[in-house]
Amino acid sequence: MSTTLQKWIHTLEEGKGSRVVKITVAILAFAVLALVYDMRCFNNFSTSEAMDVSQVARNISEGHGFTTDYIRPLSLHLVEKHREDGRTLAGPHPDLANAPAYPLLLAGYMKIAPFDYEISTTxxxxxxxxxxxxxxxxxxxxxxxxxxxxxxxxxxxDPRVGWLAAILFALTELFWQFSVAGVSTMLALVLFLGLVRVLLRIHELGEADFPNNKKLLTKTLFAGLLLGLLFLTRYSFGWLVLPVLFFIGLSLRQAQIRNCIAVLFVFLLTITPWLVRNYSASGTLFGTAGYAVYQQTAGFPGDTIERTLNPDRQFSNFEVKQVGRKVVTNAREAFSKLPLLGGNWLTAFFLVGLLIPFQRTILSASRIFILMALLVLLFVQSAGATHTTPTMPDVSGENLLIVLAPLIFIFGVGLFFILLDRLELFGFGVRSAMVTMFTLVISLPMIFELLPPRKHPGAFPPYHPPLIQHISQYLKSNELMMSDIPAAVAWYGDRPCTILTLTYKTGFLQLNDDFKTINALYISPRTLNQPFLLQMYRPLLKKDESWERFALESLSRGEIPGDFPLKHARADLLPDHLFLADWERWR
Known part of the structure; x- marks a missing residue:
């Protein structure tokens, strides 16, 4: 009996049981941290990207396929131009803005989790x-x-670097913000870290005197699959194929070309079905997402390209150098923030560590891979920035550099232990105290975030889910609304909604007459709360057709412009909200 007990204790301390205990403790610790964070810091969605991808996932889970209720005039233009049958909005509209991996995975989760979309009015x-x-x-x-x-x-x-890097990663408040933001970043992180794990294994196999070519080919094929899934999570990550191929070529002593071709083959095989789907629906490989490079340029400021029904006219005057200016401006800003990449100071340790040469080739090759990926993603992020980036520049799916932060943390922690070992501190207590102090300092943003007072979880203005859901229910499921926050209407209201056209006369009437009748208009505090003199009074002086002018005339004169087809307003929502309909649906 005593012998059996001793074996059991030995198993717990040093055998397989030790691993089980550590994993169990890690799960419990993370679960407690998640519970505390959600109770103290959870926020409702505050980005249109999160609402957009969530409503697409819901449509998939309900059997409607990759369709969207967030309808962009640019998407209507692409579908109409490709189909030429006049039935652009006759049925569900194909989603042309999002990559499919995250909404598809989220849709599967929606089928098993107890999702209840009804908001109580009492x-x-x-x-x-x-x-x-x-x-x-x-x-x-x-x-x-x-x-x-x-x-x-x-x-x-070594294991101590692994443990501390994992702990500091779990205690980085920025990643917890991503976890509640509703964007695809967490899935991209998992796929990217899995890809790096596979690349390290390829490096190990390539260093062997007699490499196992079968295992090597299997790993390169798997790397191509993960790279393809990253692309299908966010198109911009497809550019990581460049540093991946470079790393494989650097790591292998032979058959570099064959293995690089294998990666490319599986990568293209993985993404081709989705690209074919996009082309069959819109005549483009990337849908509206492919126009991101033109956003935030002089020719297409803000979200104007998404809101236009015929961008081809504006492209005739577009100059490529406008994209160059955009890239330089955004890259300069992103580069200035590199020392705080990931939301803490570990990036500074990584940058300092660039001066230290490594004897192990796997460390040198990995560091080169990180730097090359950093440069590629910096350029791609700068070129692909859209109007959503200024709203939440760090917590956004457009923050591509964030996927590199965990690797940078690992090298930062590695440098910390290298410096700690060289200090030759005697006594376990002293070293433990240094590690504890280091952990506390790096985790200070998370600690302060958990301290009281608790922030209100709402994202108002402009989003007020109960009101959005309430006014959306005035419409039938096949009727169309127009709004300045269409993603919120699609997500909270579960109704088709198009974003405001560029003009309230020409653009609105063209969409209403040529595509589908617009039954209601909702203008939220996003537009109504803009600075009066700069954003609203200026259009009035110019006598243009902007929606700011429309809102100003409606509020100041107490009546809708005479030539606008939606005449009935809910007066009790003014002046914070403007809701118009084709008839008094609320009576």
């Missing part, structure tokens, strides 16, 4: 319950990423 509204479930989904992905960081830290350095 109870106090604090949080939208489906968004809590989506946060839990992303936090599960976050935990997988933490495990991968530990595995990579252990592989590149």
């Amino acid at each position: 109870k106090y509204f604090g949080t939208f319950h489906p968004e809590i479930w989506i946060a839990i989904f992303n936090q599960l992905l976050f935990f997988i990423a933490v495990l991968l960081v530990y595995s990579l830290g252990k592989k590149l350095f």
Whole structure:
């Protein structure tokens, strides 16, 4: 009996049981941290990107396929131009803005989790319950990423680096913000870290005197698959094929070309079906997402390209150098923020560590890969920035550089331990105190975020989910609304909604007459709360057809412009909200 007990204790301390205990403790610790964070810091969605991808996922889960209720005039233009049958909005509109991996995975989760989209009109509204479930989904992905960081830290350095890097990654407040933001970043993190894990294995096999070519080919094929899934999570990550091929060529002593071709083959095989789908629906490979490079330029400021029904006229006067100016401006800003990439000071340790040469080739090759990926993603992020980036520049799906942060953390922690070892501090207590102090300092943003007072979880202005859902229910499921926050109407209201056209006369009437009747208009505080003199009074002086002018005339004169087809307003919502309909649907 005593012998059996001793074996059991030995198993727990040093055998397989030790691993089980550590994983169990890690799961419990992360679950407690997630619970505390969600109770203290959870916020409802505050970006149109999160609402957009979530409503697409809901459509998939309900059997409607990759369709969207957030309808962009640019998307209508692409579909109409390609189909030429006059039936652009006769049925569900294909989603041409989002890559498919995240909404597809989220749709599967929606089928098994208890999602309830109904918002009570009698109870106090604090949080939208489906968004809590989506946060839990992303936090599960976050935990997988933490495990991968530990595995990579252990592989590149040693277990202590793996543990500390994983702990600091889990205590970085910026990633917790991503976990509740509703964007695809957590899935991209998991896929990217998995890709790096595979690349490290390829490096190990390539260093062997007699490499196992079968295993090597299997790993390169798997790398191509992960790269393809990254592309299908966000198109911009497809550019990582450049540093991946460079790393494979650097790591292998022979058959570099064959293995690089294998990666490219599987990558293209993975993404081709979706590109074919996009082309069959719109005549373009990337849908409206392919026009991101033109946004935020002099020719297409803000979100104007998404709101135009015929961008071809404006492209005739577009100059490529406008994109160049955009890239330089955005790259300059992103480069200035590099020392705080990831939301803490570990990036500074990584940058300092660039001066230290490594004897192990896997560390040198990995660092080169990080730097090359950093340059590629910096350029792609700068070129692809859209009007959504200034709203939340760090917590946004357009923040591509964030996927590199866990690797940078690992190298930063590695440098910390290198410096700690050279200090020759005697006594376990002294070293433990240094590590604890280092952890506390790096985790200070997270600690301060958890301290009281608790922030209100709402994102008003401009989003007020109960009101949006209430006014959306005035419309039938096949009727169309127009709004300045169409993603919110699609997500909270579950109704088709188009973004405001460029003009309230020509653009509105063209969409209304040529595509589908618009039954209601909702203008939120996003437009109505703009600075009066700069954004609203100026259009009045110019006598243009902007929606700012439309709102100003409606509010100041107490009547809708005479030539506008929607005449009936809910007066009790003014002046914070302007809701117009074709008849008094609320009576």
